[in-house]
Amino acid sequence: MTVMVQIKSLRKEFGPILAVDDVSFDVVRGEVLGFLGPNGAGKSTTMKMVTGFLAPTAGTAVVCGHDVKEEPIKAKAKIGYLPEGAPLYGDMTPEGLLKFIAEVRGIPRSKRKAAIELAAGRVQLEGVMRQPIETLSKGYKRRVGLAQAILHDPDVLILDEPTDGLDPNQKFEVRQLIHEMSGEKAIILSTHILEEVGAVCSRAIVISRGRIVADETPQDLETRSRHYNAVRVSVRGGAEKLVAELKRLERVSSVESLESANGVAECRVFPKPGASIVADVSQRLKDLNLQVDGLTVEPGRLDDVFRSLTKPSSQGGDA
């Protein structure tokens, strides 16, 4: 496992505001790191420091062995970057822009055409290569931004909200592209769409108020949810005693009764941390001789975890 990006105690102050507070992590080749957090948590600021657009107040980042403070040009050469909102020169055509990027990035003249065709092909830009960028739809603009980021086949890809504002089909395509490229690169992407993390990321970092509050796989993150391994039960008749009976189970922490209609009662049974309760619940239902309509084990809910990790009270309330 080659470490491609090392982020070392990055810190950024904007006047009196502390935007990023001592953030450190490593990203290895083959990893797709999802950077999560509410708006203003410091995701973009961290990315801007890694890509050399902003100078850190303290700390540094090392990209493929090049410190962004000491050797910014060498570090930048290793990175493909899609800034937030994919800003582009509107009066240029995608072809003109990609030629310019290829030239600045020092792709040899003989390989330029092939590199541009490959990148444009990967994001399906072929039909619009000669239209001014400002006349393109949002989806196409984003693709142009992605094409310029992958043009020089960088070792490190940094994508700030790559799917923001895209329709579901376009989101799917972008995720597909990220997935295809993930093998030989280290990819960092920021998002606040949680389903995306489960879909493309091999690791998730949650950042809140400039600090890392979680760093694990999306699956592990799910297990933090109180919904993880919760059991949803619906029964016919005998609803009155259902809740009370289930509460008595040893490994159950609480029971929440949901709406009941047409004689069908529903409730959600939460396990004590780490426990699996589906067997216990179904045994008890059998003992009670209730007519079971449905019994499902729930997956963890990332939005649940996200909220509990990033809500102000969990941070000691220093703001």
Add this chain to the structure above:
Amino acid sequence: MKGLIAIIKRELAGYFITPVAYVFIVIFLAMSGVFTFNVGGYYERAQADLQPFFNFHPWMYLFLIPAISMRLWAEERRVGTIELLMTLPVSEWAIVAGKFIAAWLFAGIALALTVPMWITVNWLGDPDNGVIFASYIGSFLMAGAFLAIGACVSASTKSQVIAFVISVVICFLFLAAGMPAVTNFFSSWAPDIVIDTVTGFSFLTHFDAITNGVIDLRDLVFFVSLIVLALAANVVIIEMRKAA
């Protein structure tokens, strides 16, 4: 170096894919004509030279050059493309110089399109071509100095309007420093050294010296060092904004 050339090419092409270049060139040429023939009394003077033409250059540049320079950085910052540009593997110097050189070349193209005037004056009479050549050099250098100041101002704001107004004001101060109104103001009370220093910063003083046909090294050094200084300030402003 590759990056510098790529940036110059992109910036220069940028003028011509939008109407900016054509509007600018047409206005520049039209104003040159009006000032030379109507206001400057070209025919009435009955002299075969381009003095009336060059006399108005400082005043045309005062408004036209900030119109070119105002968008150099302010527009990139407003649209956000500055993030794309500054994360490319090139030095800040290359980006600052690339933008400036492209703008300067563009001003040079507009200036070169006035060459028919030079040809006309040769057809009508027998001018001192050395003086005219020197004047073109002087005019080009002065345009560069205006541009470098304008670029520096543009780097410190998001708003093109603010960039334009402040550039005009600063450029006007550089022009006015050599005008009689200013020198008279100082001469009543200040020692000669103050007056010399103030007029020494005047574009008019140096430009007039060149248009008289004498390319003095001091006048060249003045414009070139002003350009370098303004570009260095431009780099510093860019770096400060990065650290902000």
